[in-house]
Amino acid sequence: MSGATSQKAFTAQLKKIYTWYTGGFVFFVIALTILEMMGMPRQWIGYVFLIATVLLYAGIGVMSRTSDASEYYVAGRRVPAVFNGMATGADWMSAASFIGMAGTLYLQGYSGLAFIMGWTGGYVLVALFLAPYLRKFGQFTIPDFLGARYGGNLARFVGVLIAILCSFVYVVAQIYGVGLITARLTGLSFEVGVFVGLAGILVCSFLGGMKAVTWTQVAQYIILIIAYMIPVVWLSVKHTGIPLPQLVYGSVLQKVTAREAELIDAKTPAGAKEAEVRKIFADRASSAEAKLKGLPGSYDTEKASLQKAVDDAKAANAAPEVVAAAQKSLDGYPKDAKAAEAAWKKDAAVKARANAPLRHAEAFPAKDDKARDIARKNFLALIFCLMVGTAALPHILMRYYTTPSVKEARSSVFWSLFFIFLLYFTAPALAVLVKFDVYTLLVGSEFAKLPAWVASWSKVDPSLLSIVDVNKDGIVQLAEIAIGGDIVVLATPEIAGLPYVISGLVAAGGLAAALSTADGLLLTIANALSHDLYYKMINPNASTATRVGVSKALLLVVALLAAYVASLKVADILFLVSAAFSLAAAGFFPALVLGIFWKRTTGIAAVLGMIAGTVVTFYYMATTQPWMRSVFGVTSPVADNMWWDIAPISAGVFGVPLGFAIIIIVSLITPAPKREVQELVEHVRYPNLRGDTMNTTSN
Amino acid sequence: MQLTDKHREYWSRNLRLTAVLLAIWFVVTFVVGYLARDAFSFNFLGWPFAFWMGAQGSLVVYVVIIWYYARYMNKLDQEYGVAEGEEE
Numbered sequence: 012m013s014g015a016t017s018q019k020a021f022t023a024q025l026k027k028i029y030t031w032y033t034g035g036f037v038f039f040v041i042a043l044t045i046l047e048m049m050g051m052p053r054q055w056i057g058y059v060f061l062i063a064t065v066l067l068y069a070g071i072g073v074m075s076r077t078s079d080a081s082e083y084y085v086a087g088r089r090v091p092a093v094f095n096g097m098a099t100g101a102d103w104m105s106a107a108s109f110i111g112m113a114g115t116l117y118l119q120g121y122s123g124l125a126f127i128m129g130w131t132g133g134y135v136l137v138a139l140f141l142a143p144y145l146r147k148f149g150q151f152t153i154p155d156f157l158g159a160r161y162g163g164n165l166a167r168f169v170g171v172l173i174a175i176l177c178s179f180v181y182v183v184a185q186i187y188g189v190g191l192i193t194a195r196l197t198g199l200s201f202e203v204g205v206f207v208g209l210a211g212i213l214v215c216s217f218l219g220g221m222k223a224v225t226w227t228q229v230a231q232y233i234i235l236i237i238a239y240m241i242p243v244v245w246l247s248v249k250h251t252g253i254p255l256p257q258l259v260y261g262s263v264l265q266k267v268t269a270r271e272a273e274l275i276d277a278k279t280p281a282g283a284k285e286a287e288v289r290k291i292f293a294d295r296a297s298s299a300e301a302k303l304k305g306l307p308g309s310y311d312t313e314k315a316s317l318q319k320a321v322d323d324a325k326a327a328n329a330a331p332e333v334v335a336a337a338q339k340s341l342d343g344y345p346k347d348a349k350a351a352e353a354a355w356k357k358d359a360a361v362k363a364r365a366n367a368p369l370r371h372a373e374a375f376p377a378k379d380d381k382a383r384d385i386a387r388k389n390f391l392a393l394i395f396c397l398m399v400g401t402a403a404l405p406h407i408l409m410r411y412y413t414t415p416s417v418k419e420a421r422s423s424v425f426w427s428l429f430f431i432f433l434l435y436f437t438a439p440a441l442a443v444l445v446k447f448d449v450y451t452l453l454v455g456s457e458f459a460k461l462p463a464w465v466a467s468w469s470k471v472d473p474s475l476l477s478i479v480d481v482n483k484d485g486i487v488q489l490a491e492i493a494i495g496g497d498i499v500v501l502a503t504p505e506i507a508g509l510p511y512v513i514s515g516l517v518a519a520g521g522l523a524a525a526l527s528t529a530d531g532l533l534l535t536i537a538n539a540l541s542h543d544l545y546y547k548m549i550n551p552n553a554s555t556a557t558r559v560g561v562s563k564a565l566l567l568v569v570a571l572l573a574a575y576v577a578s579l580k581v582a583d584i585l586f587l588v589s590a591a592f593s594l595a596a597a598g599f600f601p602a603l604v605l606g607i608f609w610k611r612t613t614g615i616a617a618v619l620g621m622i623a624g625t626v627v628t629f630y631y632m633a634t635t636q637p638w639m640r641s642v643f644g645v646t647s648p649v650a651d652n653m654w655w656d657i658a659p660i661s662a663g664v665f666g667v668p669l670g671f672a673i674i675i676i677v678s679l680i681t682p683a684p685k686r687e688v689q690e691l692v693e694h695v696r697y698p699n700l701r702g703d704t705m706n707t708t709s710n
Numbered sequence: 711m712q713l714t715d716k717h718r719e720y721w722s723r724n725l726r727l728t729a730v731l732l733a734i735w736f737v738v739t740f741v742v743g744y745l746a747r748d749a750f751s752f753n754f755l756g757w758p759f760a761f762w763m764g765a766q767g768s769l770v771v772y773v774v775i776i777w778y779y780a781r782y783m784n785k786l787d788q789e790y791g792v793a794e795g796e797e798e
Binding site for chain 1: 713717721724728739740746747755756757761762764765766769770775780784792793794795
């Protein structure tokens with residue numbers, strides 16, 4: 012019983028430490044607010060946040076340094092359920108959740124809810140199918156389980172490949188996010204930002220492995236949740252008078268819906284203005300399209316007509332400003348046909364802005380029933396992939412190895428989802444509140460009197476916000492605003508009228524979200540290589556010190572490689588993140604679940620199922636996703652490669668069922684697994700089995 | 711190692727609970743989502759019901775499912791004598 016008593020004391024100690032920590036952090040923010048009022052420059056506030064938080068994470072890393080295998084790989088298996096829940100929350104919520112989520116909801120309305128449901132509902136699958144059983148199995152990695160259950164190195168090796176494939180693309184996106192946020196917080200360049208962030212990630216996971224990462228992630232969760240809540244609550248008070256945005260934004264949504272109807276209806280005065288602006292965009296796009304079609308001949312005719320305008324103006328003795336204007340358009344004309352094509356393509360792209368705004372609360376908006384049906388199908392398919400992918404990503408599943416018992420693992424899934432829920436439950440409210448602000452306060456205001464946040468953000472980054480008076484009436488129309496999703500979270504403090512310190516806090520929260528996820532992912536990759544590939548397959552006689560040493564060295568290599576790829580700014584990074592979910596879902600989920608729930612599942616069947624699921628998912632993406640098509644040189648028309656109109660992001664809907672089908676069929680035609688394997692399955696099914704002498708737990 | 715009937719009963723009760731909770735998960739996610747424009751488009755405290763379910767309701771249900779599963783299974787372990795630490 013001494014183990015239980017010391018665990019209790021440990022938990023009490025942790026509670027004390029993190030309560031003090033939270034208090035200290037709040038005090039720190041208050042102190043900075045006072046300093047800001049006393050005139051501390053904004054840039055300094057950014058630096059203080061960056062340096063203070065990164066030093067804090069590094070400090071936790073130094074304090075938790077270890078070279079003990081069990082501490083390094085699974086934090087000594089003594090992380091209490093609540094704290095593992097917070098750590099999983101931070102591990103789980105990446106920059107995409109923290110900064111991107113509310114923006115996606117703002118831009119996509121109902122369709123964006125696929126991410127909200129997909130990224131939370133997956134924990135139901137983790138709880139029911141995986142966490143307690145993996146904890147009973149109790150080793151270090153997911154390939155460990157595959158190797159033991161499916162008898163050998165082949166299954167382990169396939170597991171290692173899939174784990175690396177899905178974790179690496181994901182970690183690249185996190186490091187990219189770290190670079191962006193650091194650059195924004197301090198004004199340093201993106202590349203410097205990447206490497207500052209990298210230092211923060213490495214100090215922590217390098218010194219203390221899972222142990223350091225766990226305690227840092229708890230600290231990061233606390234920062235990110237405080238940073239997310241303060242601005243939303245403030246904004247809610249501003250618009251509804253009640254500080255519970257999640258419960259009261261229904262009334263705001265109704266006002267937004269009414270305003271949308273007004274703006275879409277061309278018979279209202281505001282709606283007519285909107286239609287006017289949209290028509291300008293439509294005309295601009297169609298004239299660009301006509302010119303594109305006329306290439307290469309249209310390049311010369313266009314140039315000639317501009318030249319003629321200049322000559323005519325001069326010949327007619329027009330006012331000097333008219334001549335100057337005509338000359339300016341001629342000078343601005345593209346230098347050759349290729350440049351013209353690029354410029355016109357850009358013009359043609361404004362076609363998207365000629366569309367009426369979407370209705371936020373409308374499910375599956377589309378022009379006809381057939382298109383609506385496709386939208387619905389893709390909505391449900393995306394939810395499916397995100398959910399199953401959640402229950403198959405190794406860096407999340409690994410976290411359930413770190414609790415002291417099966418019982419705690421079950422509770423820990425509850426706490427994980429609870430802590431994730433706090434943010435996800437709030438994001439839809441934030442999106443609607445910001446939309447209300449933009450639709451009612453910004454739209455219809457005068458260009459001469461734009462709110463301060465609009466001016467400052469459109470200066471910082473035009474891709475986040477740009478407003479141009481297209482129809483020159485001096486009034487802001489909705490169609491004149493081009494907005495990037497990320498601004499919703501980043502600008503909320505200013506929209507709500509909070510001091511700059513809170514903007515710094517939000518950026519620090521985004522940084523915490525990106526760093527914590529990157530830590531977890533890097534550890535997964537390094538462990539798959541050092542533990543599964545090196546120790547289990549290449550050199551089983553390696554000493555503990557060598558194994559941990561190899562893992563640390565690999566961590567460094569993988570981190571630098573990921574930072575290098577991130578600094579290339581690879582296109583479509585968001586697609587790659589979502590692709591990781593489909594790949595993980597198709598690769599791992601069927602083999603893991605059947606391995607626990609169906610004793611008859613055989614090793615060769617699992618290997619074939621994992622390969623088939625991953626390959627089919629990958630193949631579908633490679634033939635239908637624009638960026639992947641260009642990488643693999645696929646030239647056949649996209650429409651021919653589409654199956655049932657499913658978007659490439661949801662390719663997992665084909666891989667997962669195929670994986671299940673192949674595993675089941677091949678299992679039935681191959682000899683049943685050996686007695687020991689069947690006993691292993693029984694072993695993981697019962698938290699404690701009388702007479703069971705098997706002990707799979709690694710220490 | 712020989713499984714007793716009691717062990718098999720424990721496992722089948724676990725499977726039954728898993729199936730029921732999974733069915734609830736399926737309905738709040740996919741059935742409500744599928745019928746979002748039809749049966750579930752009615753007004754619910756200001757939100758269209760399907761929108762509210764997607765943004766808040768289903769999340770609450772997921773949290774409750776996992777909470778209930780943990781509680782039920784931890785009790786079941788005790789009842790069937792398979793809880794950890796009982797024989798060690």
